[in-house]
Amino acid sequence: MSKMHVKLTVNGAAVEGLAEPRTLLIHCLRENLGVTGPHVGCETSHCGACTVDMDGRSVKSCTVFVAQAQGADVTTVEGLVNADGSLSVLQEMFREHYGLQCGFCTSGTITRAHRFLQENPIPTEEQVRFGMAGNLCRCTGYQNIVKAILAAAEMMNAQDKPSSTEGVGQQKVETAE
Amino acid sequence: MDNPMSTAFARDYWMQGKIAATKDGQITGLWCHTTADHGGFDACADPTKFPAGFMNICTGSHDIPTAHLSVDGVNTNKALGGVAYRCSFRVTQAAYFIECMIEVLAIKLNMDATELRRINFIRKDQFPYQSALGWKCDSGDYHTAWDKALAAVGYDDLRKEQAQRLEDFRAGKTRKLMGIGLTHFTEIVGAGPVKNCDILGLGMFDSCEIRIHPTGSAIARLGTISQGQGHATTFAQIIASEIGLPADDITLEEGDTDTAPYGLGTYGSRSTPVAGAATAMAARKIRAKAQMIAAYLLKVHDGDVEWDVDRFVVKGDESRFKTAKEIAFASYNQAIPGLEPGLEAVSYYDPPNMTYPFGADICVMEIDVDTGEHEVRQFYALDGCGTRINPMIIEGQVHGGATEGYAIAMGQEIAYDDMGNHKTATLMDFFLPTTWGTPTYQADHTVTPSPHHPIGDKGAGESPNVGSVPCFSKAVHDAFRPFGLTQSHMPDDHWRVWKIARDLGLHR
Numbered sequence: 001m002s003k004m005h006v007k008l009t010v011n012g013a014a015v016e017g018l019a020e021p022r023t024l025l026i027h028c029l030r031e032n033l034g035v036t037g038p039h040v041g042c043e044t045s046h047c048g049a050c051t052v053d054m055d056g057r058s059v060k061s062c063t064v065f066v067a068q069a070q071g072a073d074v075t076t077v078e079g080l081v082n083a084d085g086s087l088s089v090l091q092e093m094f095r096e097h098y099g100l101q102c103g104f105c106t107s108g109t110i111t112r113a114h115r116f117l118q119e120n121p122i123p124t125e126e127q128v129r130f131g132m133a134g135n136l137c138r139c140t141g142y143q144n145i146v147k148a149i150l151a152a153a154e155m156m157n158a159q160d161k162p163s164s165t166e167g168v169g170q171q172k173v174e175t176a177e
Numbered sequence: 178m179d180n181p182m183s184t185a186f187a188r189d190y191w192m193q194g195k196i197a198a199t200k201d202g203q204i205t206g207l208w209c210h211t212t213a214d215h216g217g218f219d220a221c222a223d224p225t226k227f228p229a230g231f232m233n234i235c236t237g238s239h240d241i242p243t244a245h246l247s248v249d250g251v252n253t254n255k256a257l258g259g260v261a262y263r264c265s266f267r268v269t270q271a272a273y274f275i276e277c278m279i280e281v282l283a284i285k286l287n288m289d290a291t292e293l294r295r296i297n298f299i300r301k302d303q304f305p306y307q308s309a310l311g312w313k314c315d316s317g318d319y320h321t322a323w324d325k326a327l328a329a330v331g332y333d334d335l336r337k338e339q340a341q342r343l344e345d346f347r348a349g350k351t352r353k354l355m356g357i358g359l360t361h362f363t364e365i366v367g368a369g370p371v372k373n374c375d376i377l378g379l380g381m382f383d384s385c386e387i388r389i390h391p392t393g394s395a396i397a398r399l400g401t402i403s404q405g406q407g408h409a410t411t412f413a414q415i416i417a418s419e420i421g422l423p424a425d426d427i428t429l430e431e432g433d434t435d436t437a438p439y440g441l442g443t444y445g446s447r448s449t450p451v452a453g454a455a456t457a458m459a460a461r462k463i464r465a466k467a468q469m470i471a472a473y474l475l476k477v478h479d480g481d482v483e484w485d486v487d488r489f490v491v492k493g494d495e496s497r498f499k500t501a502k503e504i505a506f507a508s509y510n511q512a513i514p515g516l517e518p519g520l521e522a523v524s525y526y527d528p529p530n531m532t533y534p535f536g537a538d539i540c541v542m543e544i545d546v547d548t549g550e551h552e553v554r555q556f557y558a559l560d561g562c563g564t565r566i567n568p569m570i571i572e573g574q575v576h577g578g579a580t581e582g583y584a585i586a587m588g589q590e591i592a593y594d595d596m597g598n599h600k601t602a603t604l605m606d607f608f609l610p611t612t613w614g615t616p617t618y619q620a621d622h623t624v625t626p627s628p629h630h631p632i633g634d635k636g637a638g639e640s641p642n643v644g645s646v647p648c649f650s651k652a653v654h655d656a657f658r659p660f661g662l663t664q665s666h667m668p669d670d671h672w673r674v675w676k677i678a679r680d681l682g683l684h685r
Contacts, residue, residue, distance in 0.1 A: 046604035098569050101577060102405025133613040136604070139405050141576030142612045 008072050010035060011079030025061040025069050026050045029076065037077035037107040041136075048135030051108035052076045058115045060134075077107035080114055089159075090114055090152040099148035101139030109135045113149045123153055181607055182599045185260030186591050187221070189214035190231075190270045196278045202288055202296045206243040207309075209235055209274060213250050216258030221265065224374040224381060231267040233310050234365040237275035238319050238535060239297040244309040254597070263581050264639040265444050269646050272362040273667075276647035280654065281663055291327060294361055295320060305628070312365065314533045315627045315635075317561070322623045323361055326537035326559045329621060332357075335541060343659055352547050356656030358540035362644040366636045367450030367532035376441060382527040383451035384438035385459045387416060389520040391509040393502035394426040397459075400440010401452040402432040406638060407570040411449060412456050414566050415632065419460035420467065421487030421501035438523060446534070446636030449566065450627075455526035457631040462522035466508070470520075471499040473513050532627045532635035535561045538579075538644040540616075542652035546683045549675030551587065551653070553616035558645065560620065563627045563635035571637045572620040578641025579618050584610050585642075586649035588670040608670065657681060 003018035010033060019028055029035040029052070038061055041049030045060040052061045053075040080088050087095065090113055100106040109132070116123070116131040123131065128149050129142075137145060190213050197206040211231070236244055261267065279297075283290035298319040299306045306314040335357055342355045371380030384400040397416060401408065409429040417424040431437060440452060464484065471489035472479045475497055482489040489504070491497040499507070507513075508520040541555040558575050565571055588608030592600040601607040626633025646667075653669040654662055660681040665673065678684060 042604055044603060098573050100405075101407070101573060129612040129615075133611040136609055136611060138581070138609070139577045140573060141578075141580030141618065142610075142615050143576040143617055144573060146612060 004067060006066055006070055008066075008069050008074055010074045011076060019066050021065060021067045023066045025052070025054075025059075025064040025066050025074070028066040028069075029061060029074070035076050035078060038111070039104055039107060041104070041108075046136070047105070047108075048112065049105050049108045051112045051135060053079075053111055053115050056115075056118075058112045058134075075111070077111050080110065088114075089155050090117065090149070093148040093152040093155065094145070097144050097148040097151055099140065099144045105135060105137045105139075109137065109145060113145075113152070117149065117153055117156065121153060121157060123150070125150060181591065181602045183256050185220050185257045186216060186255065187259055187261035188267070188270060188585070189216075189258065190267075192270065192274045194274060194278045196282050198282055198286065200286070202282075202286055202293050204239055204241050204282070204297045206245075207236060207241050207275075207278065208244070209246045211246075211248045211270075213248055214253055214255065214258060215250050216253055216255040218252065218257050219250065219259040220257040221259035221261075222376050223259075223266070224368060224376055225378075231271045231274075233271075233312050234268055234308075234363060235271035235274050236308055236310060237272060237279075238294070238299060238317070238361045238363040239275070239279075240299045240303065240306070241297070241309055246310070255591075255593075262444070263578060263642045266365075266368070268364055268366070268639065269582075269585070269643045272360065272364075272643045273647045273650070276360045276362070276651065277664060280651060284658070284663055290359060291323070291332070294323060298323070298361070313530060314363065315530055315629060316563075316625050317363065317533065317535050318623060318625045319361060319363075319535060322535065322537050322559055322561055325621070325623060326361075326539055326557060329559075329619070330539045330541070330555065330557050332539070352545060354544045354546060354656040356540075356542045356544060356652035356654070358538070358542065358648040358650070358652030358655060360538045360644050360648040360651065361535070362538070362640070362647075363533055363535045364446070364636075364640055364643055365531050365533060366446035366639055367528055367630075368445050368447050369451075369531050370529060371527045373531075379439075379441065380527065381441045381447070381451070382525050383440040383447065383455050384523065384525045385412070385452055385455040386438045386523040387456070387459045387463060387521060389420070389422070389463060389505045389508070391506050393422055393505040394428070395422055396428045396430060397456065398430045398433075398437050399452045399456065400438050401443045401448040403429075403448075404443060406443070406448065406574065407567065408443075408448060411566050411570060412453065415453055415456045416460050418632075419457055420464050421484075422505075438525070446532075446639040448636070448638075449634045450532045450630060450636045451526060451528055453566075453634055454528060454631050455524040458526055459522045459524035461631070462524065463520055466516070466520060466522075467501065467504045469516060470504050470507055470511075470513060473516075474499050474504075474507055474511070529629045532563065532630060534563065534635040534637065534640045535625075536640050536644050538641075538648040540645075540648045540652040542649070542656065544653065544656045544674060546678040547675075549671035549673070549678065551669075551671075551674065552614075553583070553649070553652075555619070556616045556645070556648075557619045557621065558641055559622060560637060560640055561623050561625055561635075562637040562640060563625060563630065564633035565622065565624060566632075566634065568622075571622070574637045575620040575641045576618050578638065579645040580610055580615055582642045582645030583616060583649055584608055586646045586667055586669060588668045590668050590670070608668070653677075
């Protein structure tokens, strides 16, 4: 099959190269670019282990062709750390609240949670559970994942100016419902 | 799709039971016949002399003087069978069986099941308890756990609320029923004694090798492998408690067969009961040598020093001591007469008995009779895994194990149609709980150490699965009991629950 020229941004770095159009984004990330944070789970977009952020949306990269990611801005779990390489508040809360056990789903779960908290910075527990339902975990029973996300939301909001987050939060809560 | 269709399945048991009891509720005998579907062939790595955990513990937490069990294993044209994870030796089925038998007995005797249990629980003073199935249960305090669980959920108030709900339902004020599921399970894990348990001729001991470096840091290698159970934390804590070095300075290495001591791996809640025991025993060998080194350095006899958290202290003089870290350095740095240099030890631990964790689960469920949908309003899980090493890890095991139990009880099934077509080959068809609908768990505990384990641990991974599966199912049974339901065929998915309601004539 003839290859096509693909250009995209992965974790802030511009990458380009030749890829078969049928190449899946997850395979391009892991095998061509060595970005192994997103995992290959079910390969049918049910489990969410391959979740990445693409142009500000959570996508399951096992069912996105790399051709569809042409020109896209892709962020994986590797790109969520702070500029100095330390864990982000969200990652730290997963650690603090034991929001992972075997870790297989964790990179996808955290990447989704990262986007979810931008969609809805002041979520209720119910909204977290609804917003995270696309990421399967077989170890934790989700309890500590939900706890970690709620704790991260609280900490991130405490860091922001109270007036601005309040407005954004209310608006987003309505959208989520 | 190939994976769910062609890889192994388990737990396809058809269990029939009879239970004998006096009119006042004293159980006198149990009979069980199981037809077990093993698919194309049984692919479970069962210990040769311990073919199924089911057979060893299906009397549960009860003092039942006589039991008779039989099993027919059948091969079918399904994929290979017998490979379960999280309770790999079928104790979940055993718990399901005895819990349902107790439920039926309570109905027959018109007794409250909570009281029926109190009459039949093995009493604390009966341990070690020789069961009718040939095993010696190590320890337990079931009455205390049971009372604690019932009090924690406000059991009497729940029953009052349920009675009110039933009245409202009958008066046409609501279409939702309320069910309360109760289980008290006893597990048999920690396989196991070499005299009883082997895999392909290898005894089911386990092992730990600890090397203390001159700096006071350490590396421990074990015959198990963590799959997310937090071994690096738990085993480092065991070593830290035994030899007084900070857990953060202890590295765990598992799973490299070039370097690991021989062991039988992680499953059936055996890591801490067996490899954890080996860890404590290896650490104690190191501490025994450390004592000699400390005595030499302090210029006293070995018996004149005593251990205190992280140091050996001269008896009666707290100002004279050597810390574990100082001893570690001295073991490589000093020529001590009669002692080899270095500070390391290995233990191959052959457990004298299995361990017998237990616990109580209580589930409060709301059921919509018109749609068959349910909502788990409350799930309380009391875990009695003996000495608790890391509570956060144990509670994590409870959350995860109970969620797997929820899946098994409330929807998980490998289904075929009449033509043998596989109907549940994707994760959309095969029920895996998501964040949405998965219950929130209240984890609680009692502590009844195992008397034969070096630090009293019994294992925690399987228990929440074993207890929760019957608990969820029994909440369904309980909701429909006033209308004549005694049992149902699990899993109680929406469709089956809807059919239960229809068959009981509850639909308009």
